[in-house]
Amino acid sequence: MIATSAQQEQLFIGIDGGGTKCRATIYSASRGVLGTGLGGPANPLHGFERALESIMLSTQLAMRDAGLRVEQVHELIAGLGLAGVNLPNLYDKIMQWDHPFKQMFLTTDLHTACIGAHEGQDGAVIITGTGSCGFAIVNGQTVNYGGHGFAQGDKGSGAWMGLEAVKAVLEDLDGLGQKTALSDALKEHFQAKNAMGIAEQMAGQPSSSYAKLARFVLAAADAGDVVAKAIVQEGADYISRLAKRLLESNPPRLTMIGGLAEPLQKWLAPDVAIRVEPAIQPPEMGAIYFAQHALAAHSKEVG
Amino acid sequence: MIATSAQQEQLFIGIDGGGTKCRATIYSASRGVLGTGLGGPANPLHGFERALESIMLSTQLAMRDAGLRVEQVHELIAGLGLAGVNLPNLYDKIMQWDHPFKQMFLTTDLHTACIGAHEGQDGAVIITGTGSCGFAIVNGQTVNYGGHGFAQGDKGSGAWMGLEAVKAVLEDLDGLGQKTALSDALKEHFQAKNAMGIAEQMAGQPSSSYAKLARFVLAAADAGDVVAKAIVQEGADYISRLAKRLLESNPPRLTMIGGLAEPLQKWLAPDVAIRVEPAIQPPEMGAIYFAQHALAAHSKEVG
Numbered sequence: 001m002i003a004t005s006a007q008q009e010q011l012f013i014g015i016d017g018g019g020t021k022c023r024a025t026i027y028s029a030s031r032g033v034l035g036t037g038l039g040g041p042a043n044p045l046h047g048f049e050r051a052l053e054s055i056m057l058s059t060q061l062a063m064r065d066a067g068l069r070v071e072q073v074h075e076l077i078a079g080l081g082l083a084g085v086n087l088p089n090l091y092d093k094i095m096q097w098d099h100p101f102k103q104m105f106l107t108t109d110l111h112t113a114c115i116g117a118h119e120g121q122d123g124a125v126i127i128t129g130t131g132s133c134g135f136a137i138v139n140g141q142t143v144n145y146g147g148h149g150f151a152q153g154d155k156g157s158g159a160w161m162g163l164e165a166v167k168a169v170l171e172d173l174d175g176l177g178q179k180t181a182l183s184d185a186l187k188e189h190f191q192a193k194n195a196m197g198i199a200e201q202m203a204g205q206p207s208s209s210y211a212k213l214a215r216f217v218l219a220a221a222d223a224g225d226v227v228a229k230a231i232v233q234e235g236a237d238y239i240s241r242l243a244k245r246l247l248e249s250n251p252p253r254l255t256m257i258g259g260l261a262e263p264l265q266k267w268l269a270p271d272v273a274i275r276v277e278p279a280i281q282p283p284e285m286g287a288i289y290f291a292q293h294a295l296a297a298h299s300k301e302v303g
Numbered sequence: 304m305i306a307t308s309a310q311q312e313q314l315f316i317g318i319d320g321g322g323t324k325c326r327a328t329i330y331s332a333s334r335g336v337l338g339t340g341l342g343g344p345a346n347p348l349h350g351f352e353r354a355l356e357s358i359m360l361s362t363q364l365a366m367r368d369a370g371l372r373v374e375q376v377h378e379l380i381a382g383l384g385l386a387g388v389n390l391p392n393l394y395d396k397i398m399q400w401d402h403p404f405k406q407m408f409l410t411t412d413l414h415t416a417c418i419g420a421h422e423g424q425d426g427a428v429i430i431t432g433t434g435s436c437g438f439a440i441v442n443g444q445t446v447n448y449g450g451h452g453f454a455q456g457d458k459g460s461g462a463w464m465g466l467e468a469v470k471a472v473l474e475d476l477d478g479l480g481q482k483t484a485l486s487d488a489l490k491e492h493f494q495a496k497n498a499m500g501i502a503e504q505m506a507g508q509p510s511s512s513y514a515k516l517a518r519f520v521l522a523a524a525d526a527g528d529v530v531a532k533a534i535v536q537e538g539a540d541y542i543s544r545l546a547k548r549l550l551e552s553n554p555p556r557l558t559m560i561g562g563l564a565e566p567l568q569k570w571l572a573p574d575v576a577i578r579v580e581p582a583i584q585p586p587e588m589g590a591i592y593f594a595q596h597a598l599a600a601h602s603k604e605v606g
Contacts, residue, residue: 045506045507086499087499087503087506089503145477145478145479146473146477146479148473148498148499148502148506149502149506149507151454151466152466152469152470152473152502152505152506153470153473153502155470155474163454163455166455167455167456167458170449170451170455170456171458171541174448174449174548175448175548176448176449176541176544176545176548195451196389196390196451199451199452199455199456200390200392202455203348203390203451203452203455204348204452238474238479241479242479245477245478245479
């Protein structure tokens with residue numbers, strides 16, 4: 001009975017770390033969500049130390065929110081869903097981190113998003129935010145498409161859309177491409193007189209900077225601009241193909257999350273759009289389920 | 304008479320600094336080319352200190368080749384054509400550099416390439432190597448198109464071609480795109496089993512790494528691969544539009560230089576291809592003409 005009571009009181013922290021922010025949620029089985037915290041960028045591919053700092057900041061804020069003492073971090077069992085750790089090198093590097101938690105279980109942000117979206121049940125998830133990718137879990141098997149990173153992958157994402165817009169505008173302003181309303185929109189946004197004025201400000205910028213331009217593309221597409229419509233449709237077509245590829249695994253549910261999930265909805269193939277259902281829980285809760293599940297499996301192995 | 308003789312003996316150094324290498328040539332009006340030197344990458348946008356190091360290395364090697372003493376660097380009048388200095392901030396930063404030369408005149412690598420290609424006369428030049436851009440000088444007026452940098456600009460360049468190839472291969476290997484022979488070529492090149500194996504190796508790589516893949520695209524296009532042909536044709540179409548835009552200024556000559564100039568030739572629009580003539584002098588000599596011209600203008604102003 002004492003063991004059971006202690007287990008019920010075990011505190012979990014679920015951490016969802018992506019390219020622009022890191023969310024942490026503290027949870028106990030008996031009392032539910034106790035506190036949440038928000039940190040900065042946590043994609044270790046784009047800055048390893050920065051990612052660890054964001055993880056620790058969101059952890060500390062969640063602990064304060066939950067009314068925990070600083071040293072109680074050693075009592076937490078952590079589930080981490082992190083962008084970039086599909087790369088084996090990064091996975092190993094994070095696992096070698098001298099973390100402060102009682103135990104830490106690590107997987108990709110896609111995996112925890114999928115677990116959260118379907119509350120631990122089988123299903124598929126497409127993320128379309130700064131980046132894009134697809135993931136499904138069916139009968140213990142996982143599949144994973146896209147998510148190859150800016151600028152070579154992540155088609156249909158905000159960063160991809162922003163980059164395509166900049167490319168189209170630079171061609172238009174050079175008199176080498178189709179006229180587009182995006183040119184005036186970006187010239188105003190960047191307070192730039194010409195192509196070089198825009199190019200200079202975007203040179204070497206990370207995916208998050210390009211993703212900020214996606215709203216201009218969506219707005220221009222809605223207003224009927226031919227170039228913007230072609231960009232959004234090309235991106236949405238890729239997302240539709242991604243969804244169909246995931247549905248080949250016969251997941252019972254399909255969810256789309258991320259900032260572009262809602263605006264892209266009407267551009268998707270109708271047979272895909274009709275399959276999209278809302279996420280039941282956020283990725284941070286998926287990270288907690290992941291840790292609980294891994295812990296149970298771990299206990300079984302040890303016991 | 305003494306002044307004239309001294310002026311004839313004035314040594315010039317012409318430096319052409321681009322994304323992958325830096326070439327220096329030492330020249331005197333009476334004796335012609337005295338020595339040459341080759342250094343590493345010298346695009347200050349991709350590494351300011353590195354660019355200065357490459358400039359100094361190529362200078363030292365050219366001086367040694369010319370049989371000059373180290374301290375004679377202070378006697379050289381330098382003409383610099385550098386990538387990236389179309390950006391006003393970078394131009395100013397280089398001009399503030401505590402350089403060792405007697406005098407230094409700075410312009411873009413495009414400008415010096417154009418001066419060299421037409422031996423100081425009016426003309427237009429398109430560079431298609433790692434990057435792409437177009438430039439023309441006609442009746443003292445210059446025009447400049449493209450060259451907005453990887454990955455937002457420089458269409459039709461080696462880096463653009465390599466990036467398009469990686470994008471197509473990642474889609475193919477995910478089962479989301481058209482089949483292409485490029486997939487087997489890149490899997491073998493990267494010793495990768497799947498899309499992620501390629502994506503991981505190319506993540507965050509600079510334009511020069513993508514440009515190294517252009518040869519696979521050109522080879523596959525020549526062998527009839529539909530995807531590769533579409534990439535090369537799209538790039539060549541952009542270069543043809545760039546050429547036509549430059550020809551609107553009525554330059555007497557049009558030259559294409561850079562590693563892709565020759566392989567792209569047969570993909571260009573016929574009315575463009577027929578206009579392309581060889582470069583008369585290399586960009587380093589263009590940098591020397593630029594310095595001589597600037598010096599003469601400067602003397603006139605002072606005198």
